Amino acid sequence: MPKTKSIKKNKKGYESCSGCGVCLLVCPQWRRTSSMSVTRKARARAMQAGVLPEEIASSIDACLVCGSCEPACPEEISITSMNIEQRIRLNRARSKYPSWYPVPLKKAFISDNSILRRSTIVLAGGSGLGQKTCEHIINLLGGSKKAGLAADDGRDIAALIEAGMVLDDERIKYFLNNLRYADTLVVAEGILHLPLREWLPGKKIKGFGEALMDIRAIRRSLGPEDMYIIESRGYHSDFERLVKYYDRLRHETGCQMNLDLQRIAIPTGASSLQARHNIETAGCLEHAKWIMKGRRVKRIVVEDFADIKVFQLITDIPVIHISGLI
Amino acid sequence: MKIPIIERGFIPPDPVAPDSLKGIPRQQTNPVRWKGDSWQDFVDHLKADGVIIRQERSECAVFDTDSGGLAYGLPHGIVRPNSAEDISKTLKAAQTYKVPVTTRGGGLTTEGESVAFGGLLLDMTSMNNVLEINQETMTVRTEAGIFWHQLAEMLRRDGMDYLSAPLNLTASVGGTLGVGGIDVNSPRLGCSADQAVALQVVTPTGEIVECSETENPELMERVLLGYGQFGVITEATLKIRKFSPITMKYFYYSSLRTAIEDLQFIAKEDAADYCGILTIIDRAITLLVAFDSDEREKEFNERWRKKMRGHGEIGFGIRMALHYLLHPWRFKEALYIIGRRLTLFPEFSRTEFMRDNKIVDRTVVFSRAVWKYWGGRQMVIPDLSAKAEKFAEAVERGNAVCRKYFKYYTLYCVGIKLRGRLPRYEMSCIPADASDIAYGCEFEPMLKDMDYSRDHLQAFKNEIYDIGVDMGLSYYRFGGMMKGYIRRVFPDEVVDRHLAMKREADPAMILNPDVIF
Numbered sequence: 055m056p057k058t059k060s061i062k063k064n065k066k067g068y069e070s071c072s073g074c075g076v077c078l079l080v081c082p083q084w085r086r087t088s089s090m091s092v093t094r095k096a097r098a099r100a101m102q103a104g105v106l107p108e109e110i111a112s113s114i115d116a117c118l119v120c121g122s123c124e125p126a127c128p129e130e131i132s133i134t135s136m137n138i139e140q141r142i143r144l145n146r147a148r149s150k151y152p153s154w155y156p157v158p159l160k161k162a163f164i165s166d167n168s169i170l171r172r173s174t175i176v177l178a179g180g181s182g183l184g185q186k187t188c189e190h191i192i193n194l195l196g197g198s199k200k201a202g203l204a205a206d207d208g209r210d211i212a213a214l215i216e217a218g219m220v221l222d223d224e225r226i227k228y229f230l231n232n233l234r235y236a237d238t239l240v241v242a243e244g245i246l247h248l249p250l251r252e253w254l255p256g257k258k259i260k261g262f263g264e265a266l267m268d269i270r271a272i273r274r275s276l277g278p279e280d281m282y283i284i285e286s287r288g289y290h291s292d293f294e295r296l297v298k299y300y301d302r303l304r305h306e307t308g309c310q311m312n313l314d315l316q317r318i319a320i321p322t323g324a325s326s327l328q329a330r331h332n333i334e335t336a337g338c339l340e341h342a343k344w345i346m347k348g349r350r351v352k353r354i355v356v357e358d359f360a361d362i363k364v365f366q367l368i369t370d371i372p373v374i375h376i377s378g379l380i
Numbered sequence: 381m382k383i384p385i386i387e388r389g390f391i392p393p394d395p396v397a398p399d400s401l402k403g404i405p406r407q408q409t410n411p412v413r414w415k416g417d418s419w420q421d422f423v424d425h426l427k428a429d430g431v432i433i434r435q436e437r438s439e440c441a442v443f444d445t446d447s448g449g450l451a452y453g454l455p456h457g458i459v460r461p462n463s464a465e466d467i468s469k470t471l472k473a474a475q476t477y478k479v480p481v482t483t484r485g486g487g488l489t490t491e492g493e494s495v496a497f498g499g500l501l502l503d504m505t506s507m508n509n510v511l512e513i514n515q516e517t518m519t520v521r522t523e524a525g526i527f528w529h530q531l532a533e534m535l536r537r538d539g540m541d542y543l544s545a546p547l548n549l550t551a552s553v554g555g556t557l558g559v560g561g562i563d564v565n566s567p568r569l570g571c572s573a574d575q576a577v578a579l580q581v582v583t584p585t586g587e588i589v590e591c592s593e594t595e596n597p598e599l600m601e602r603v604l605l606g607y608g609q610f611g612v613i614t615e616a617t618l619k620i621r622k623f624s625p626i627t628m629k630y631f632y633y634s635s636l637r638t639a640i641e642d643l644q645f646i647a648k649e650d651a652a653d654y655c656g657i658l659t660i661i662d663r664a665i666t667l668l669v670a671f672d673s674d675e676r677e678k679e680f681n682e683r684w685r686k687k688m689r690g691h692g693e694i695g696f697g698i699r700m701a702l703h704y705l706l707h708p709w710r711f712k713e714a715l716y717i718i719g720r721r722l723t724l725f726p727e728f729s730r731t732e733f734m735r736d737n738k739i740v741d742r743t744v745v746f747s748r749a750v751w752k753y754w755g756g757r758q759m760v761i762p763d764l765s766a767k768a769e770k771f772a773e774a775v776e777r778g779n780a781v782c783r784k785y786f787k788y789y790t791l792y793c794v795g796i797k798l799r800g801r802l803p804r805y806e807m808s809c810i811p812a813d814a815s816d817i818a819y820g821c822e823f824e825p826m827l828k829d830m831d832y833s834r835d836h837l838q839a840f841k842n843e844i845y846d847i848g849v850d851m852g853l854s855y856y857r858f859g860g861m862m863k864g865y866i867r868r869v870f871p872d873e874v875v876d877r878h879l880a881m882k883r884e885a886d887p888a889m890i891l892n893p894d895v896i897f
């Protein structure tokens with residue numbers, strides 16, 4: 055049985071922040087509000103000056119945990135886990151959680167023997183993919199003998215991690231137990247990529263994008279008139295490898311991507327807890343508008359199913375999920 | 381300037397003139413914090429005027445220092461303006477209640493110029509909209525709090541680029557126009573301040589004024605390179621050009637003087653689109669040259685390349701290997717060079733920033749490397765600027781000072797093309813005696829994971845600045861401008877004239893106090 059621990063410990067903490075502000079340049083919340091207060095930089099500098107998490111609660115709550123700031127940070131501060139740790143500390147100090155916080159599940163844990171021997175397991179998470187799409191994805195990944203769809207997709211764990219709430223070790227054990235024989239996990243919830251890499255070392259953890267783009271026919275159907283929207287959390291959690299992967303993809307297909315000049319994925323935040331509560335107040339529409347500003351494309355292809363709705367609300371350009379490319 | 385040998389028990393005279401740091405102790409250049417008289421009346425006035433002011437500890441603490449990390453000060457409150465009108469109301473009230481106002485963009489200064497020692501901090505980064513990209517006039521109109529990164533992001537979607545900007549994406553347009561803004565293409569295109577075609581400025585008394593070289597030209601000349609003394613830049617129209625990836629070449633030298641001569645040769649002959657010197661250690665010096673087009677590169681290869689006295693990487697590597705074989709006790713130095721070569725140079729050619737052997741988004745590439753390898757909680761970057769003839773001596777003297785204080789340091793040298801003798805250059809980073817191209821050198825110790833006292837760092841800076849006084853140079857403003865040196869390096873007549881202009885423009889002397897005056 056794999057060992058469980060909540061999430062990766064910080065390499066470096068807020069005390070190492072130089073205040074350079076590079077993280078701010080890539081932060082969707084800063085881009086939307088132009089307010090320094092909501093940024094990682096502001097939180098780190100304030101904490102360096104002895105400010106308590108309660109005093110910066112609104113900033114901690116504003117974070118979409120998109121992970122964009124982490125690969126941008128020249129001090130290599132493990133910012134995503136730092137953001138979550140701040141939520142953990144804040145949760146301890148506050149009496150009332152925000153309305154978008156998840157309610158811990160009280161359901162029985164599922165043992166899923168049907169997928170136990172599959173080499174590829176798909177964790178569709180809270181992505182909202184319908185049964186048919188999931189079956190199509192399984193077929194694309196080699197058919198039901200090779201790939202299986204996990205009934206326990208760990209979406210509750212993902213939500214608890216994001217909110218900085220206590221993880222139940224028993225729950226995680228059950229969750230991982232179903233995955234123990236697979237070689238590859240295709241995980242929709244980007245926020246689970248990093249912990250899964252820690253919990254199950256040696257397994258390949260991929261997002262939908264990478265898993266499906268490995269299929270030549272899908273890659274071939276992308277072209278210069280497509281706007282390809284990378285799911286940001288998974289991408290940033292394995293940035294050094296994936297930045298090269300997506301660069302090759304961009305070069306090969308000529309498609310446009312939601313990458314900024316630093317090659318950081320600009321997120322819509324559609325999968326954040328805040329957006330699951332309300333995509334407008336979470337700023338998703340503004341983020342999507344910024345992504346599309348000045349772009350001349352004929353189709354939008356998204357990795358994260360939740361992005362479909364966001365782009366449909368701001369543009370007439372057809373929006374499809376990557377699995378719909380063939 | 382020579383520091384005399386000190387006899388035991390004898391305290392030598394302070395090398396900084398006693399009147400240059402009034403009320404400020406020798407090693408500590410931070411001014412005393414403003415006491416806060418009339419602050420509450422000021423706040424009430426602004427609130428009544430509809431200007432939002434933040435006073436929470438968590439808000440103010442974010443701005444307690446600048447990139448230098450040596451000067452610390454807390455504002456009493458922050459205004460994050462949404463418009464020039466917000467700033468106008470703020471400055472009018474500040475004049476009435478005599479509240480100091482410090483303008484801040486990216487806060488990349490290193491001498492505390494963007495730190496508020498009490499009073500109000502104007503966080504300009506909230507004004508960051510691109511207003512118009514005009515491909516007919518090849519200009520962009522933007523709010524001045526915008527970071528160069530955001531501006532580049534917008535321009536690139538139209539296949540455009542700005543001309544020259546700091547190799548640092550977290551600098552703001554307004555902060556840069558006020559300081560200079562030097563790029564590796566500045567020997568050809570000039571500094572960022574010279575790319576400004578028109579500005580909107582809020583004067584220290586709160587008037588919103590449009591200016592250019594034809595409309596209110598005096599204000600334009602005062603505000604550009606003016607360290608925020610004569611107004612807050614709220615909008616800027618800047619020249620732009622078509623975006624192009626660049627090809628970069630390196631030449632390696634073991635003599636600083638030869639590298640400088642070659643740099644000056646390239647700049648004078650306009651042989652490359654970009655050029656600059658970056659040292660690893662005293663005997664490993666890189667001259668980088670780059671080109672916007674294949675034609676320019678071809679021309680360089682045909683006409684100028686053979687005149688370069690630097691080596692290619694392999695040739696230089698062999699020479700260095702031989703040198704260290706003969707000087708085996710210096711093997712640590714060799715390891716440092718190899719380490720630097722293996723870590724820093726690949727940053728300049730990461731595949732995701734390369735296409736067909738060309739660097740795409742060079743500013744991102746350089747900026748990332750600058751922060752990664754030179755950034756930190758403390759940064760000390762004193763600099764000198766000189767006319768061509770004095771430059772090599774200034775750099776060599778500065779290099780000797782670096783050697784005295786630090787084990788590892790980097791020198792970064794680059795030129796700035798001048799646009800004749802404009803009034804804006806007076807008391808700026810452009811030395812008074814320079815013509816055609818001025819040169820600057822930044823002296824940057826590697827402070828990462830090192831523990832130096834503030835006094836050590838301050839003494840180092842003073843010794844570099846003293847070279848400026850001794851040789852009649854100016855300061856490039858990468859590393860800022862120490863107030864204490866203003867009167868020492870510029871003639872009294874010039875400083876007094878500027879002080880009189882400042883007093884007239886800013887009767888209560890509230891805007892960016894204690895930076896220059």
Ligand SMILES: Cc1cc2nc3c(=O)[nH]c(=O)nc-3n(C[C@H](O)[C@H](O)[C@H](O)COP(=O)(O)OP(=O)(O)OC[C@H]3O[C@@H](n4cnc5c(N)ncnc54)[C@H](O)[C@@H]3O)c2cc1C
Nearest residue numbers: 483485486487488489546547552554555556561562608613
């Ligand atoms: C790591 C590092 C690398 C650097 N690299 C370069 C480089 O390559 N080239 C180069 O030229 N410089 C470089 N610098 C220096 C720095 O870029 C300049 O100091 C700079 O351009 C500052 O911009 P800023 O927005 O940070 O201004 P700030 O530091 O915020 O302000 C600079 C000055 O301008 C004033 N000011 C700010 N905004 C306005 C405004 N809107 N209107 C009027 N006045 C204003 C401030 O009061 C202050 O006096 C570097 C600095 C660092 C720390």
Ligand code: SF4
Nearest residue numbers: 081117118120121123
């Ligand atoms: S995780 Fe995303 S939203 Fe949160 S601070 Fe970083 S960039 Fe901003």
Ligand code: SF4
Nearest residue numbers: 071072074075077127
């Ligand atoms: S990028 Fe990193 S070091 Fe820079 S301000 Fe953000 S957290 Fe701090």
